[in-house]
Amino acid sequence: MSLLEEAIQVAAEFEYPAEELNKGVEAFISQMHSGLQETGTTLSQIPTYVTAVPNGTEKGLYLAVDLGGTNFRVCSIQLHGNTTFSLTQSKVAIPRELMVAKTSRELFGFLAKQIENFLKTHHDEHYQAHLERRNSMNSHVALADAEMFQLGFTFSFPVNQIGINRGTLLRWTKGFDINDTVGKDVCKLLQAEIDALHLPIHVAALVNDTVGTLMARSYTSPGKTGTLLGAIFGTGTNGAYVEKLSKITKLESMKGSDYNKSTGEMIVNTEWGSFDNHMTVLPDTPYDSDLDKESVNPGIQMFEKRVSGMFLGEILRRAMLALTQNPKSKLFSDEQSGKNELHSTTNIAEDSALYKQWGLDTAFLSIVAADSTPDLRVIRQTLARDLGVDAASTEDAEAVKLLVNAIGKRSARLSAVAMAAIVIATGNHVSGGGGEDDVVDIGVDGSLVEFYPGFEGMIREAFREVPEIGEAGEKRIRIGIAKDGSGVGAALIALVAAQAE
Ligand code: ADP
Structure with a gap:
């Protein structure tokens, strides 16, 4: 098998087709509902006591x-x-x-x-x-x-x-x-x-910082409708959204809780990093399960471990390592000198970050995904700089790019699962009749969504594959970066809180 064929096989393990994606959306909606009713569920659905979002006139x-x-x-x-x-x-x-x-x-x-x-x-x-x-x-x-x-x-x-x-x-x-x-x-x-x-x-x-992202976006986003969802895709991932108070039934049983009921709404912090910790619908590969087993918190934050910046570099490292460890593999090997030997000669430095747990930063994936030079020069240089791979071939670079694209795409599609589920569960997939204000606004923050090439595009592609949303729904969804979210968001929450008193 050629190197590229091998890489295609490994990349295929990260495929997350429409059918699975839709099962994910269904499970997310169901786990959202459980979390609103009781404590101790996979989605914590934490009430934040923030009962209004800003509209930009504050x-x-x-x-x-x-x-x-x-x-x-x-x-x-x-x-x-x-x-x-x-x-x-x-x-x-x-x-x-x-x-x-x-x-x-x-x-x-x-x-x-x-x-x-x-x-x-x-x-x-x-x-x-x-x-x-x-x-x-x-x-x-x-x-x-x-x-x-x-x-x-x-x-x-x-x-x-x-x-x-x-x-x-x-x-x-x-x-x-x-x-x-x-x-x-x-x-x-x-x-x-x-x-x-x-x-x-x-x-x-x-x-909470995710709530801050939602508030900051709602203040700065144009138009009359407030923001529905604030989502972070950085070191970790999490989202907070606007929910009807009547649906947060567990609030009634929360001892000593105290809040303003006048808007009929409250922002809920989903803590979606732990979506489906029981692994009923999340995709799994040997690279994911090994990463989890060797992490400090096995079985916890299973969604986050497939999506966020802290983990994508490590997933890629494990996938690349698997390719190099296959005795017949040709990744990062020198075929000339390896011709007559059982093992081909590796071009990887002994102290390479490829051999170190957490050795590879997710920023590496962004660089790889962005390289469109004909001979993938940037990838080859980065392999030398970050992983001590000597004289990587164009084929090596192509193989790495295949893996990166697969891991990045799966992360974006999983992100879309969480976002689509919230849009649907809150009834926002139903068009408000067209016009300028018929939008669903989502604020995002974090290096992954900001810097990974085409991350939003891949999220949108996944949205179109969810029947409840489809092409028309996807067009109504507006996604924008919430800059300086934490500071402005906290200020806005203080404002809303003071007004409610
Ligand atoms: P935090 O979430 O800690 O507030 P960030 O949003 O900057 O901060 O996220 C940091 C995470 O993003 C790290 O896990 C890092 O690996 C990853 N990261 C940093 N730069 C990039 C990049 N250019 N592309 C993708 N991921 C990146």
Whole structure:
């Protein structure tokens, strides 16, 4: 068998035909419904307590902070009310000793101090005016709401959220370990430290980054209709969408939950990375199952492990490795010197990233997919640079491109499964009668969807293969990048939260 024939065979293992795709959509819709009714399902369908999306006319100055892992970001966002905004940002690294401090106050006091510094640097006028007014009152009289900054708090750790600005920490991750914080309301902890510094700030919302993407897109997207779905395709993948309150039946049984019911809607965070963890409909290859077995969390995030940036490079590495390990294989081998030997000579450096788990970044797939030079020069250069493959042939490059295209296409088609299912489950596949506003708006973010060539095109192709959507439905779906989603999104959630109070 020629090298290309071998590569075609491996690539075929990643095929995800229309019939399977439609089974995926059906299963996704069914798992969405289960998740709205009860807890402990594959799709967590977490209520976010955000009950409205913006339409681009919102105005004002808002604050947003983001505690994600290594850094703490503070920003202010001026919403101009015409779908545009300006953003001012600062970033500080969290000192290691604070990540493992004895008391919550040490960490949250540090965060409040950063916010104070930010206010003094970027909004000193507002801050000084506030100080003067407070001094003239000669007491700690509560300020009028109009004078307070509303702040959205993006906190990327597991929390049990029970209100728009109420959520208790379940456990720390990513190297943080402060026992004292577990079980406490992180918004209250931050508010207490802000109050101790007498800052004119109200912690109005606890924010999930996917919800931020949806909100940011809804503000900036043109037209009257709000955005239906915000989706992230970066290191991980997740989506949040607008659901009818009446369908989130598990809310009734959630102890102590508190929310505004006036819009009849709430944004639901699907946590779709764990769609079909039981593997009833997800496609599977030996490369996927080995990746999973050797991961830190086998059996978990099974959808994400086939879709997102953290994993596509590793899937490709395993597929390429399988080709090189076949004794008769010709990938990256030198046929001249290998002619009379049982094994042909390999051209792969001994310390190549091809032999290292997680050795290959998904950015590599984007480079390969983009190369359309006649002799695939860019791929051959990148193979040398990233994988230490000496003098790769055009045929080697073609073989790698076949694998990349297959893995990238499957990822896009799986992404389409999640998006199509949400469009259908919310009834948005039914045309609103035409016209400019008859669109279904989706906001996306993340390096994969932003940089992988043709990712949106492949998603659209898959949409057309879903009978409920078809060609006409696909045309109504508008997909747009939500830039700076986390900051603006958090600000908008703070705004919506403050309005609902
Ligand atoms: P995050 O999701 O962590 O906020 P990103 O959206 O930048 O950040 O996603 C990072 C992920 O995207 C990494 O897993 C990386 O491998 C992948 N990635 C980075 N650059 C590219 C690219 N050019 N094409 C495809 N994937 C990329």
